[in-house]
């Protein structure tokens with residue numbers, strides 16, 4: 001449980017609202033409700049009669065979102081789910097489609113600073129990294145049980161880490177003395193295994209921690225499924241807006257949106273030919289540095305085969 005209610009500054013709120021254009025009476029899905037910052041902004045911008053369904057796979061985040069969004073009363077429904085199961089989340093609340101869907105992927109400050117699950121290499125916590133504590137795979141299992149070549153592939157493919165081979169070798173060597181148990185143990189091992197040049201711009205464990213988190217939570221698989229389902233669930237004129245924090249995610253969003261924009265039925269319009277970024281927010285919110293926002297809108301009147309023949 002969180003030790004205290006942390007604050008999480010939502011990124012690119014203005015840009016997200018520009019794309020989503022919330023309106024009164026609309027139905028909005030925040031597929032990554034986190035601490036509820038974007039959700040509150042959407043409801044404030046929409047005004048009377050709008051409703052919001054907030055989804056998160058982390059029950060700890062949902063507890064905090066519930067507190068934050070309490071003033072909006074019955075306008076908000078919270079659902080514990082993975083956005084890969086967006087259909088189930090819609091079914092649970094008896095809805096079929098929405099005017100706007102937001103995905104602000106990645107971790108919240110609560111998960112990094114207060115969850116105690118080893119997401120940060122600056123803390124000494126058990127190597128867990130599950131966003132949904134009910135799933136089976138933990139970072140400790142990946143680090144202590146994967147074969148060296150599989151661990152190297154995880155670190156290279158999900159962390160785009162140049163020194164993946166060295167790091168995997170050092171982990172396998174070290175675990176002969178007993179399992180690696182905490183985030184700090186892993187971070188200092190990585191520090192020792194990488195050359196000084198790897199430390200210039202960021203902590204040398206940054207990419208490995210990202211890789212483990214992506215692997216443990218199957219983040220890229222969930223994103224692919226979530227995008228397909230979110231595109232299907234847009235009402236005519238509805239918008240899907242996605243904020244991604246690293247190139248692996250952004251590439252998936254870019255490709256899926258391009259494919260959707262080329263489809264004939266339903267038709268979609270790209271609202272961002274290039275991703276929007278948030279340079280002006282970086283001083284206040286370091287998370288903004290790598291944020292990329294892309295949005296796509298379902299055509300207001302999607303012609304179908306019957307319409308075109310009449």
Ligand SMILES: C[S@@+](CC[C@H](N)C(=O)[O-])C[C@H]1O[C@@H](n2cnc3c(N)ncnc32)[C@H](O)[C@@H]1O
Nearest residue numbers: 010032034035036037038057058082083104107
């Ligand atoms: C960056 S935070 C969102 C912060 C939120 N926009 C705010 O303003 O507070 C990302 C949230 O998405 C959740 N999340 C990440 N992947 C998810 C998935 N596949 N399904 C559901 N929730 C997910 C995380 O648990 C986390 O709470």
